[in-house]
Amino acid sequence: MKPPLMTKRSANESGFSVVELLIVAVMISVLVGFAITQIAQAKQNMTRANAVRELTTFIEKARLDSVRRHATTSAQMAQVAIMNANFYSVTLDANGDGSLDPPRVIAMPADSLLAIENGPFPRTVMFNWRGRTVDDAGNTVNPDPVRIGNTYGATTVRITNGGQTAIDLTPIAGPVTNSDNTSPGFREMTEVTPH
Numbered sequence: 001m002k003p004p005l006m007t008k009r010s011a012n013e014s015g016f017s018v019v020e021l022l023i024v025a026v027m028i029s030v031l032v033g034f035a036i037t038q039i040a041q042a043k044q045n046m047t048r049a050n051a052v053r054e055l056t057t058f059i060e061k062a063r064l065d066s067v068r069r070h071a072t073t074s075a076q077m078a079q080v081a082i083m084n085a086n087f088y089s090v091t092l093d094a095n096g097d098g099s100l101d102p103p104r105v106i107a108m109p110a111d112s113l114l115a116i117e118n119g120p121f122p123r124t125v126m127f128n129w130r131g132r133t134v135d136d137a138g139n140t141v142n143p144d145p146v147r148i149g150n151t152y153g154a155t156t157v158r159i160t161n162g163g164q165t166a167i168d169l170t171p172i173a174g175p176v177t178n179s180d181n182t183s184p185g186f187r188e189m190t191e192v193t194p195h
Contacts, residue, residue: 044152047112052148052155055080056165058090058106059125063163065092066127074136076100079126082146085115113150131163 062078071077078092078100089103108114125143128134135141142161145168147154156168 041152044150047109048114048150048155051109051114052157052167056157059165062092063127063131067131069093070129072129077126077128079124081122081124082116084121114148117147117149117154125159127163133159133161133163
């Protein structure tokens with residue numbers, strides 16, 4: 001009877017152990033999980049940016065429509081009405097016949113968790129013939145900003161009483177101040193020679 005065939009392992013022979021394979025698998029799963037989280041956050045940020053851009057566009061269209069039609073009474077003025085945290089309506093002359101069309105209701109994108117975070121609800125942004133924001137009586141008002149947010153952050157749309165819109169993309173930093181009011185110092189041995 002022959003002894004079973006046995007081979008010797010050489011010193012330079014290499015391979016992966018089960019522990020090494022498990023470590024690599026855990027590292028890959030952590031990286032994939034991080035990437036999926038970052039992709040989901042980027043998608044939500046893009047959805048929020050698109051919703052803010054759409055609201056801003058409707059506000060600007062309403063302003064231009066009131067100016068174009070020379071709206072003088074509240075019944076003629078184009079407007080954006082924020083109804084609640086999920087819906088707003090836009091009333092303007094979209095077909096160009098000279099009179100306001102029925103309000104168009106816009107919903108926050110489905111499955112985005114977006115909401116208008118600041119009230120009061122309902123509130124209306126209305127524009128007169130000069131493009132200024134006014135109340136029902138025609139008095140110039142400064143509307144409250146509109147903040148649209150989700151779990152990944154919020155973006156604020158500011159509307160001036162002149163009707164212009166601005167989107168706050170970054171937090172507002174405080175003013176830069178210099179707490180050191182002293183003049184610059186020179187070394188005592190510094191000589192200034194004319195050329």
